[in-house]
Amino acid sequence: MDASFEPPERPGTLSSLLRWTVACAAMPPLLLPALALGPLRPSSSDALMRTWCLWARRVFGVDVDVVDHNEGGYDDGAPYVFLQLNQTSLSEAFVTTAALPRWALIFMNIEFAALPFIGWVPVSQGSVVVVRQWSAQARRAVDRAADAMRRGACFYMSIEGRRSPDGALGPYKKGAAVLAIRSGARIVPMVFHGARDVLPFGEWRVRPGRVRVELLPAIETEGLSYADRDALVERLRVLAQSQGLGRPPG
Incomplete structure (x- = not known):
């Protein structure tokens, strides 16, 4: 981001409590049905989850x-790994x-x-939980x-697996590369700008603001083998650094 950029002012405690109350009040009417529909009609469940996320963003x-950068050119029925290259904030939920x-x-x-709800609903839809x-x-x-x-099926995941407390890139896990190689899926790298400014690590007061998400050109994995996993992970990390994420090398 621009060096002159200043994060939006942190809202007051009362204002933040009110916004959280309003956002959470919509959870039972939207996400209880989403939870029930998850195993039966996951697309309908997802539509309800998207509705709540839109409500939360507006609140x-x-x-x-x-x-x-792929201009919507995603093949119907083809598997993709939508891979987040930098995880910095719970606002990404x-x-x-x-x-x-x-x-x-x-x-x-x-x-x-x-x-509650934002984790339970994806599980009900068939998402995979890893320890x-x-x-x-x-x-x-x-x-x-x-x-x-x-x-x-398509999957969304973070290559770091956990939020960065200071915005620096954490260790990249190999699971995403292994999953894409084994399934022959294309990887769509995703980078988030501004999410940490909206909700910094360890903070609960959400600041009004703007988040920019870029979907970078898809990476083919066809023809790659398990032995290529390390090289693919390194390619993704270099790509993240080229986007200005994390700390510069050295």
Whole structure:
């Protein structure tokens, strides 16, 4: 972002409490049906989740600009991994739906899955939960996701797997590369600008503002093998750095 950019002023406690009350009040009427519909009609469940996310953005005064370098050219029925290259803020929980061009399951950690409604609903739709500290379970989670993708499912996931407290890029995990290679899916790298300014790490008061999400050109994985996973992860990290994310090398 521009060096002269100043984050919006943090709203007051009373104003923030009121906004959270209004945002959360819409959860039961929208997300309880979404939870029930998840196993039966996941697309309808997703529509309700998107409606709540839109409501939350309006309540908090958060606008989203989406720049799609693929110009919407996504093949119907083809698997994609929509891969977030920088995870910095919980605001992404209600921002991401505005940027995803297709409905996608989520490859999520157990901490996010435990969040009331916004974590439960994706689980009900068939999203895959991973316990990263449990390597055997993590491998089974990748197997489940790869099987779903071979049937045409798409997944959204973060390559870091957790939020960065200071905006620097964290370690990149190999699971996303392995999943894409095994399923032959294209990777659509996603970068978020401004999400941390809207809701900084450790903060609960959401600041009105604008988040820009870029969907970078899709990366083909056809012809790659398991042995190529490290090179693919490194390619993604270099791509993130080229977008000005995290700290410069060295």
